[in-house]
Amino acid sequence: MADNTTPRAITCKAVVAWKQSEALKVEEVEVDPPNSTQVRIKMLYASICHTDITCWICSTDITRFPLIPGHEGAGVIESVGEEVKDLKVGDTVMILYVGECGECWNCASGKTNLCSRYPLIISDDGTSRIYAKGQRIYRMFSSSTWSEYAVVESNYVVKVDPRMPLSHACLLTCGFTTGYGGVWKELKFEKGSTVAVLGLGVVGLGAVKASQILGASKIFGIEVNDMKRDMARAFGVTDFVNPKHSDKPISQLIKEATGGLGVDYCIECTGVASLLNEAIASTKVGVGETVLLGIPAERKAELSYIPMIQGRILKGSNFGGVKIHSDLPKIVEKCINKEINLGDLITHEVSLADINKGFLEYMKQPDCIKVIIKF
Template identity: 50%
Template sequence: MNSGHGCSSKSSSQAIICRAAVCWGAEELLRMEEIEVEPPRSSEVRVKMLCASICHTDLQRWKGLPRSRALFPIVLGHEGVGIVESMGEGVTKLKEGDLVIPTFIGECQECTNCLSGMTNICENYPVNRNGLMPDQSSRMYVRGQRLYHVFTCSTWSEYTVMNVNYVTKMDPRVPLPHASLISCGFSTGFGATWKEANIEKGSTVAVFGLGGVGLGVIGGARMRGASKIIGVDLAENKEEKGKFFGMTDFIKPGGSRKSISQEIKEMTRGMGVDYSFECTGVEPLINEALQSTVVGRGVTIAFGLGDKGTAPISLIALISGRTLKGSTFGGIKPQTDLPTIIEKCINKELQLDALVSHEVQLEDINQAFELLKQPDSLKVIIQITKSLNY
């Protein structure tokens, strides 16, 4: 058995001792622990993590939400990028040394859903919410105690094991922080503009919440040729970020006695927008997003889960001919669609440096949680390996 952080094993039959940020209970400070990461089993790869980032879903898991799925102790993190250190049996599309990112849904390209062309929710490799690998076991232990995974990832660790069906090969020309960002958040918003909404040139768009997902929507809407892109956020500093990615108008809620949907309608000659995207999960905003769209044909895409996981919906808004559609990963199929986003990063059509507001080392992970509370905070990059020259 190897020991010490930053270690590696050329044999997939050996366990590795490395460092990880472990959450032992809801809203408790994460503790750096030496954990044991088992070798990969069939159809699995063990990955040496290079860097990671924080997504809102990680914060929910840290808070113990949803309550019915609170799992501790757990290694958080599902955005990131790393290199394949070893492989289990049956892995044919990857090799040791490949750069990879995790995806929280898979794509078998064989099931009814994958073949339908109507959804990215794979029947064989769906979102895994029980904190274990597909075979219902863990690959991480601390002092003999089982650790739960986030989805099939757990990227806030120097090493982790992933099922190969939840891994996408990454082109090394993409900067590592950018690779981490497109493994979930930004891609979710960007992809939804063509996979879920199929925004037409000249369309009008409203985006509720200008975090990583919302800015992804703005960037995608701009590339799709939207004529008006209205961003909505409580933080005034998000206006500059939104405009960088292509936003044309900005609303800070509370600035007037009018509702957000009323303000949006005034900006669109009383009609409302063609498409709205709700990226926060804040309960009242679901209906505001729905009511901000044009009667008879407006479409609202909802990503956010919120703390409760439920929200009341205005039936009047729905029966007026509007459509409310939920979305996972922006409708993106990891193997089929992510290469399009990767190529846009390589061609510098997507400039993702503007998404990064802070960087921390893995051992300073708790500082990252504090940074996220700051008004200027957007995406925090976590450097897992001291040297990113892999």
């Protein structure tokens, strides 16, 4: 007699990028059951990140095609592998792209959130369990959330507190958490510090909010889009600076506003290579620190040597240094307590069928902060 409880392949809809920079298509795909350590998730919400665009236009040595994009999302577990212990069918969950085993050298060191047992997978390793038109479709990172069903290694999955709306939870799976953690986890932040945040998208607003909560005395928000001014101030920016309104470099504008000193900390969220040196030069000589959070479309930037030998510190970060099991629940709690209002960041909503409108149209609109996909 057949075992009707054994998970079977599911036919559903997913967004597929067949070639680099080619228009996205909604295709019928087949999603295999999870293996012993994976879970299969029915997606309820996903969101669109600029990193999705970067990977879509990147050369194939970074991204493999055909590809199902998307790395931010939340849903409900439909089936689990036999070795999965802490998750069960019916759990509502967030899908992350970094893991945390708690036991490897990296996790035990307390120095990084990048687990060596469950690493960040930038390019699909060829083990995707999704197929379309007779061929395997590669994943973006370890997830590919722009599909009605996704199969994910269970360690990259975190349960959602039932008090947290899933539409808000998906915003914590990359952008906002990256910015928030870039201040909270990557800096030894002192109350009264001065901060400059370059780029006021979701990542930048996360950095702004963390700076406010940790007691910054001044938060400079650097943004070329004046339509983001009110949102920036609502999240904690004290001084909104649009560098397009001046012929002076950003670093000079910040120094002039800080008595010639510069800020204690600069958080670079744009990924614009030409702004790297401006971010570093915006900080104080001898003690200034800059954290890089933006993902560049350009992979090379010339680093000016002089600002570095003046004692400044430059640090790279992934997911803002946040550990998904140890740290992320603390951010969730602040959202539940209304210290953080993630709902304010959602400016547009689309269905999976309208993905190109969200991806290619809404993301370019000046009033856009975050586009979410409702399944």
